[in-house]
Amino acid sequence: MTDDLFAALRLRVRGEILRNEPMARHTSLKVGGPADFFVTPADREDLRELMAVVTGTGTPFFVVGGGYNLLVRDRGIRGVVISLARLAELEPLGGERIRVGAGVTNRELGRFLVNEGLAGLEFLDAIPGTVGGALAMNAGAHGGATLDRVEELVTLHNGSLLQRRRDELEYGYRFLRLAAGEIIVEATFRLEAGTARKIESRIEEFRAHRAASQKVGYPNAGSFFRNPEGVAAWRLIADAGLRGVMVGGAQVSEIHANFLVNRGGATAADFLALTARIKDEVKRKTGTSLEEEVRIVGEQ
Numbered sequence: 001m002t003d004d005l006f007a008a009l010r011l012r013v014r015g016e017i018l019r020n021e022p023m024a025r026h027t028s029l030k031v032g033g034p035a036d037f038f039v040t041p042a043d044r045e046d047l048r049e050l051m052a053v054v055t056g057t058g059t060p061f062f063v064v065g066g067g068y069n070l071l072v073r074d075r076g077i078r079g080v081v082i083s084l085a086r087l088a089e090l091e092p093l094g095g096e097r098i099r100v101g102a103g104v105t106n107r108e109l110g111r112f113l114v115n116e117g118l119a120g121l122e123f124l125d126a127i128p129g130t131v132g133g134a135l136a137m138n139a140g141a142h143g144g145a146t147l148d149r150v151e152e153l154v155t156l157h158n159g160s161l162l163q164r165r166r167d168e169l170e171y172g173y174r175f176l177r178l179a180a181g182e183i184i185v186e187a188t189f190r191l192e193a194g195t196a197r198k199i200e201s202r203i204e205e206f207r208a209h210r211a212a213s214q215k216v217g218y219p220n221a222g223s224f225f226r227n228p229e230g231v232a233a234w235r236l237i238a239d240a241g242l243r244g245v246m247v248g249g250a251q252v253s254e255i256h257a258n259f260l261v262n263r264g265g266a267t268a269a270d271f272l273a274l275t276a277r278i279k280d281e282v283k284r285k286t287g288t289s290l291e292e293e294v295r296i297v298g299e300q
């Protein structure tokens with residue numbers, strides 16, 4: 001089956017196709033077993049060709065951005081992992097509107113905003129990842145959230161491109177409802193005119209804030225748990241006495257208790273065991289149930 005699938009992919013897809021690609025290479029936690037196929041379509045048309053093969057063969061698939069919010073289990077991901085890294089268009093549309101491909105990195109977008117004198121998404125520059133990932137997670141910081149600035153999303157679903165205006169989307173804190181298998185291809189953002197100097201200085205301010213508060217020194221995926229209503233997850237974890245606790249190579253950061261770090265050689269199983277322990281102890285000691293913000297995918 002995988003040889004047939006490989007042949008079909010080679011025949012129809014122009015972009016890069018890797019086989020048995022370790023997901024540890026594509027996640028900031030540096031853990032995760034192999035993807036059967038890791039495919040980077042050359043452009044939007046190529047993505048449609050890829051999806052025709054994938055759906056035509058009933059192959060499972062998963063879209064990855066920068067892998068900054070992902071824990072991939074040790075047996076990896078069956079089927080096709082799709083990277084949109086080459087859907088990287090950045091286009092000014094006039095009237096403070098821009099069109100951004102899902103594969104653009106948040107850093108690239110930040111640079112573009114400075115050059116174009118467009119304000120309103122400065123907070124995104126310091127959040128690691130791609131614009132596709134930021135939209136899918138409704139990433140946010142410093143009071144801003146990605147979807148608040150969206151005018152329209154273009155998604156690919158069951159072979160058709162859909163245009164979805166912001167008022168048609170269901171979204172909230174670190175959440176956007178997408179249909180099963182729906183892929184974000186690009187977004188149009190509506191921003192505000194600003195001066196390059198002011199935009200750049202806000203970006204610098206946010207970067208400096210992070211450098212001071214999140215310098216945990218080891219591979220991590222940012223905040224591991226969502227903040228429960230009205231309370232910071234890090235405080236619950238710290239109050240439960242879990243700072244520094246380790247399972248195998250996975251540790252609760254000593255510096256930021258809601259960051260779990262890979263001290264070297266950690267497996268996904270280590271992170272899962274540590275996660276279970278944190279949830280148990282926080283529940284027992286505070287009565288609060290923590291929920292993961294990091295997406296956990298792949299085979300156990």
Ligand SMILES: Cc1cc2nc3c(=O)[nH]c(=O)nc-3n(C[C@H](O)[C@H](O)[C@H](O)COP(=O)(O)OP(=O)(O)OC[C@H]3O[C@@H](n4cnc5c(N)ncnc54)[C@H](O)[C@@H]3O)c2cc1C
Nearest residue numbers: 065066067068069129130132133134136139140184221222
């Ligand atoms: C040091 C550090 C600090 C962080 N700080 C913040 C912060 O301040 N605020 C915050 O919100 N997050 C933060 N994060 C988490 C992370 O950076 C964000 O969630 C980011 O938006 C993830 O983007 P990504 O491209 O890496 O997505 P990935 O981690 O690759 O994917 C995340 C999810 O989005 C889905 N996805 C990705 N692209 C698409 C697409 N095109 N279509 C459909 N689904 C897609 C994936 O399937 C997956 O379910 C931090 C992480 C780190 C490591």
